[in-house]
Amino acid sequence: MPRILMEVINKLVTLKAHMDGSPQESDFVIKTETLSLSAVLESKDVLVKNIYVSIDPYQINRMKSLCSSQTASGSSYAAGIAPGQAIDTHGVGRVVVSGNPDFKKDDLVVGRIGWGEYSIVKEGANLDKLNPLGFPYSYHVGILGVSGFTAYAGFYEICQPKKGERVFVSAAAGSVGNIVGQYAKLFGCYVVGCAGSQEKVDLLKNKLGFDDAFNYKEETDLKAAVAKYFPDGVDIYFDNVGGEMLEAAVANMNQFGRVAVCGVIAEYTEKGKRAAPDMIDIVYKRITIRGFLAGDYMSQFPEFISATSDHLKTGRMHSIEDISQGLESIPSAFAGLFRGDNVGKKIVQIADE
Ligand code: NAP
Numbered sequence: 376m377p378r379i380l381m382e383v384i385n386k387l388v389t390l391k392a393h394m395d396g397s398p399q400e401s402d403f404v405i406k407t408e409t410l411s412l413s414a415v416l417e418s419k420d421v422l423v424k425n426i427y428v429s430i431d432p433y434q435i436n437r438m439k440s441l442c443s444s445q446t447a448s449g450s451s452y453a454a455g456i457a458p459g460q461a462i463d464t465h466g467v468g469r470v471v472v473s474g475n476p477d478f479k480k481d482d483l484v485v486g487r488i489g490w491g492e493y494s495i496v497k498e499g500a501n502l503d504k505l506n507p508l509g510f511p512y513s514y515h516v517g518i519l520g521v522s523g524f525t526a527y528a529g530f531y532e533i534c535q536p537k538k539g540e541r542v543f544v545s546a547a548a549g550s551v552g553n554i555v556g557q558y559a560k561l562f563g564c565y566v567v568g569c570a571g572s573q574e575k576v577d578l579l580k581n582k583l584g585f586d587d588a589f590n591y592k593e594e595t596d597l598k599a600a601v602a603k604y605f606p607d608g609v610d611i612y613f614d615n616v617g618g619e620m621l622e623a624a625v626a627n628m629n630q631f632g633r634v635a636v637c638g639v640i641a642e643y644t645e646k647g648k649r650a651a652p653d654m655i656d657i658v659y660k661r662i663t664i665r666g667f668l669a670g671d672y673m674s675q676f677p678e679f680i681s682a683t684s685d686h687l688k689t690g691r692m693h694s695i696e697d698i699s700q701g702l703e704s705i706p707s708a709f710a711g712l713f714r715g716d717n718v719g720k721k722i723v724q725i726a727d728e
Contacts, residue, residue, distance in 0.1 A: 383410050383422070383471070387491030388705045390458045394438035397644045397713050403706035406459070410493060412472050419498035421473045425488050426728055427516045427698075428466035430708045430721040431550075432640045448668055452487075462490040465521045467505060467512045468726075483507070485515050490705050492725060508684050511694075512728055517720030518554060518694040519683060521669060525637060526554035527679040528672035530562075533635035533665050534611045538563035541605055543624055545591075546615035548575035548695075550720040551637060553583055555613045557692050560584045564611070567604045569620065571715040578718065582693060597623035608632075616641045617650045625652035628662050636666040644713055695719025 384407060391404050415422045436444040437456045445455045456462055466488040470478050475498060478484065486502035488494040496502045505515055517523065529551070530536065542559040546552045547568025556579065559566045568579045569591040579588035587604055594600040601609065601623045608629035614621050617639025624634065642648050656662065686692035697717045699708045702725050711717055 381412050383412065383493055384408075385410050385491050385493040386702055387461055387489065388702065389460060389462065390438055390456060392458050393440040394435055395440075398435060398438075398710045400706040400710055403709075405703065410495060415472050415495060416474045419475045421475050421478050421484075421496045421502060422471045423468040423484060423488050423494045423496055423502070424471050425466055425468040425492060425494055425725045427468075427513050427722050427724055428488065428490055428705070429464050429516045429521065430705065430712065430717075430723060431464065431521075432638060432643060432712050434462065434464070434709070435643050435713070450668070450670060452670065461494075463487050463494075464490055465516060467515050468494065478502070478504070483512070485520070490702075490723075492702060508680075510684065510687065513696055513698060513722055513724070514687075514694050516722050517550060517696055518687070518692070519680060522550040522720050523554050523683055524672075524676060524679050525669035526551045526558060527683065528669050528675060529613060529635045529637050529667055530555050530558045532672055532675075533667045534613065534633050536562055536564055536611060539565070540610035541565045541607060541629075542567070542611045542613065543601065543605065543609045543627075544568045544613045544615070545620045545624075546570065546640065547579055547585070547588060548572075548718055549615060550717075552613070552615050553579070553695050553719055554692075556585050557583055557686075559611075559613075560586075561686065561691060569600075575715075575718060578695070583695075591620065598626045601627045611635070613637060614639070618642055618648055619650070621650040622652050625656050625662065625664075628656065628660055630660045632660060632662045634662065634664040636664060640713070696722060698722045698724050700724050 389406050436442040444453050467485050468488050470482040483505045485505040542564045544552050544556050548570040556566050556568050566585050568585050568588045571592050576588040579585040609627045612624035612634045614636045615638050618641030697719050705723050708723050
């Protein structure tokens with residue numbers, strides 16, 4: 376008689392203690408747990424073997440003992456993560472066993488999985504069958520996943536671009552930033568990005584078609600740097616970093632300029648650091664500063680997939696990915712986001728496709 380496997384052993388990454396300051400690899404620990412397949416089958420849960428998982432800066436705010444983001448949005452995606460608890464994230468995996476009639480063994484799925492070898496996805500949680508549309512599965516974590524959609528919703532909905540406008544993007548070689556710049560170029564804008572190394576600046580200018588780019592770490596006066604790259608002013612600032620770069624962008628904005636505040640990574644690790652843009656500029660130049668969460672625009676996801684996959688197929692857009700191998704690489708992949716280690720979308724591959 377073959378032995379019926381009723382349990383799987385799962386390794387997962389958890390927090391040792393709440394996060395305070397810049398993340399280090401040593402803030403995490405890999406723990407082992409046993410998952411019961413019979414419990415999954417008796418419920419409407421789905422057990423997923425994780426293949427690609429997303430590594431995102433915003434998770435740090437969930438890992439703090441206290442952060443306004445944990446309650447401000449009302450979204451479970453922003454909820455606090457306690458030490459020892461599983462860490463949920465966007466990713467791609469394959470169904471191992473399902474108590475949910477909508478999924479069957481070996482289905483390829485995308486949705487809310489976790490930083491572990493396996494995830495139990497509860498009934499009603501975000502999980503969909505994935506049609507890869509001929510693209511590598513990892514694209515559905517990056518350019519065709521949440522990062523790409525954030526860029527799409529943020530650029531088209533929040534920035535309200537017009538052809539010929541001058542667009543400034545920070546963390547421009549990162550996951551969201553590089554895609555914003557690509558959309559803005561395709562739309563007919565003049566685009567300048569800033570990033571933290573010469574390698575990233577070269578990528579933006581030589582591969583992604585940005586009109587210009589600069590290494591902000593080499594600039595002593597950010598206001599003067601933005602002024603140098605935008606002699607005619609900035610119409611749109613897509614902000615991924617906050618802090619001094621937001622102040623510099625506002626100082627250089629044109630009348631009726633728009634700032635899309637996607638994230639403020641420069642403020643995530645330093646409690647006291649807050650952007651203080653000149654509010655007189657905001658009033659007299661009639662500048663709009665608007666925060667947004669990509670999840671509010673999900674009705675536009677199908678049009679985003681259609682437009683972006685078309686751009687990818689015709690070579691008008693490029694996917695920039697930075698994939699590390701193995702569950703054990705998750706802590707360094709995450710900490711690396713805050714050191715600028717990643718080029719493009721940071722993903723960890725946990726298992727073979
Ligand atoms: P990412 O840009 O791929 O990675 C983070 C990058 O930020 C790093 O590579 C680094 O690049 C830069 N960085 C790190 N610390 C910095 C600092 N102190 N000052 C300036 N730059 C710093 O990450 P992402 O996933 O695309 O996220 C970008 C931003 O969007 C984050 O703020 C994130 O929280 C936000 N986000 C928002 C939404 C939403 O719905 N609103 C969704 C997804 C992401 P350099 O080498 O250039 O320094």
